Amino acid sequence: MEKFIACCGLNCATCDARIATVKNDDELRKATVEKWKVMHNATGLLPEMINCTGCREPGVKFSHCEVCDIRNCVKARGYDTCGDCVELETCNLVSGIHKHVPEALMNLKNLN
Numbered sequence: 001m002e003k004f005i006a007c008c009g010l011n012c013a014t015c016d017a018r019i020a021t022v023k024n025d026d027e028l029r030k031a032t033v034e035k036w037k038v039m040h041n042a043t044g045l046l047p048e049m050i051n052c053t054g055c056r057e058p059g060v061k062f063s064h065c066e067v068c069d070i071r072n073c074v075k076a077r078g079y080d081t082c083g084d085c086v087e088l089e090t091c092n093l094v095s096g097i098h099k100h101v102p103e104a105l106m107n108l109k110n111l112n
Contacts, residue, residue: 006055007074007081008097009104017052017062083108
């Protein structure tokens with residue numbers, strides 16, 4: 001499977017927003033809205049908001065991805081990902097993602 005590793009280590013290639021954008025799939029956008037409303041209590045989310053090419057890829061970003069604190073930290077430090085940082089395994093900013101999605105940490109470790 002193709003991988004597009006985000007700054008935090010998540011695989012953007014498996015993200016419904018990216019898949020819907022790449023395939024221009026309005027049905028997936030609608031389904032993603034319904035799923036994310038439940039998962040993230042995102043009550044104001046609309047299908048037309050589900051557009052993203054991936055955290056580190058050129059193009060449109062989902063609203064959260066555009067202002068993500070982790071992505072902004074990586075960019076401010078001049079890194080490609082959190083995997084470039086010596087604080088990777090002790091960083092409070094990204095630890096929540098790695099706690100809930102251990103694969104994200106492994107993705108970063110496998111980049112180097």
